[in-house]
Amino acid sequence: MKNNLTRRNFIRTGAMATGGILASKSIQLDAMPYNSQSKKVAPSDKLRFGIIGIGMQGSGLLTGAVTLPGVECVAAADLYDGRHTLAKEITGNPNLFTTRKYQELLDRKDIDCIIAAVPDFWHRKVVVDACNAGKDIYCEKPMSHTIADGFDMVAAAARNNRIVQIGSQRVSSNLCAKAKELYTGGAIGDVEQVEITLGRNDPTGAWEYPPPADLSPKTLDWDTWLYDAPKIPFNKEHFARWRCWKEYGTGVGGDLMVHLVSGMMVTLGWNEAPRSATALGGIFRWKDGRNMPDLHVVLFDYHGVPVYCRLGLGTETPELARFMGPKGIIDAGEFNLRYAPQPGIDLGPSYYASGFPSQMRAEYEKQWYAEHSPKLGKEPIYDETNYRGHDWDDMIPHMWNFFEAVKSRKTVVEDAVFGNHAAIACHMANEAYFRQKTVYWDEASHSVKG
């Protein structure tokens, strides 16, 4: 049974019973924290960057980066020649230096920093090589392909004193900043549980991407692309749909959950690996030879706070992070943030009294109203606020944060330590799924125990 919010049932509710509170406010957050076109920068002050990997994500990063003031793309590396053409098209520079060998970018003294958007199993090598070559690097999420990779990358960044920004761009969005402000300000009290969910229902959402038409061992350095994965003959599908296989990718965990986990960590001020993970799932829908689950349900323990995660490629559901506490709910969605406070008290006589004989019930209700009824005209109105923002996944502010850090040497919003913690959650989710048992994080050995 639900409590009815009838006029008679309105009661005094401390801070919420202020009489004049507005209901269902809607607030538009600023689209950008800066005007990307507004600043003129002298050529000598420009940051010069090289990009490694100009595929689906790299092309988006490059398109965004070239709109930023004070930065210039001077070189692009990719193992597939079609992406050299693409980099020239995006930069509008037909003479842009392009190569299959990313080391040539790292060796150049005139390149200040690197943006890397290569498949997950290449992240460690590219980041460690870049740091060792003295380059700061923005590397895509999830930071690592394995837990050991992540710690190698943290060490390389620290050893070389390099700026490493991991590309879970959500953490730079103003929606995420607003969620953090609300939570830190006590909007929902201490969080007691979190739900993070996302569902897709289409082939592209399930990574069944169309391989480029001219892809062949001539246009692609296939042997190098395979790196430390098992050697197999040239395979177009593996190149385009690498997310489907654990040898190259990190599944729905590394592809999708890492964004939700990173946003959750920033909102709640956490920077740690989960204590444990339990998982269920399977390949329910996309039986195309993949070995990564297309449905993955995970229950994490973050220092005692349960975090429930549902990721599926079989039914479309909105992307949502729901933070729940004794004082209400913060719902973070793609373009909006809904804050719904809850009084946490009875709004009417308890329905348990329906089991009292009539006279007892009447006395109970009379007393209840005598103790709880608000003064006439002072009934509270329950407030709910909806913040609408530019995009929960704000790529350009995230890159801007990186370029600013390269210049100022100040810390980035998502450094290697943070990125590693977020990635560990994905690895634990995968370990729990493949081992079919709860796995525990062991900080001393930096490993997962079954």
Ligand SMILES: NC(=O)c1ccc[n+]([C@@H]2O[C@H](COP(=O)([O-])OP(=O)(O)OC[C@H]3O[C@@H](n4cnc5c(N)ncnc54)[C@H](O)[C@@H]3O)[C@@H](O)[C@H]2O)c1
């Ligand atoms: N932040 C986001 O929202 C987001 C979105 C999509 C992808 N990503 C991440 O971006 C990364 C790339 O994903 P994608 O979808 O663009 O993949 P993709 O396959 O479309 O592109 C990757 C490119 O990297 C190139 N490459 C691979 N190894 C290389 C090497 N050693 N040297 C030079 N080039 C190399 C490939 O040839 C390919 O062109 C992944 O880690 C993925 O998780 C992030």
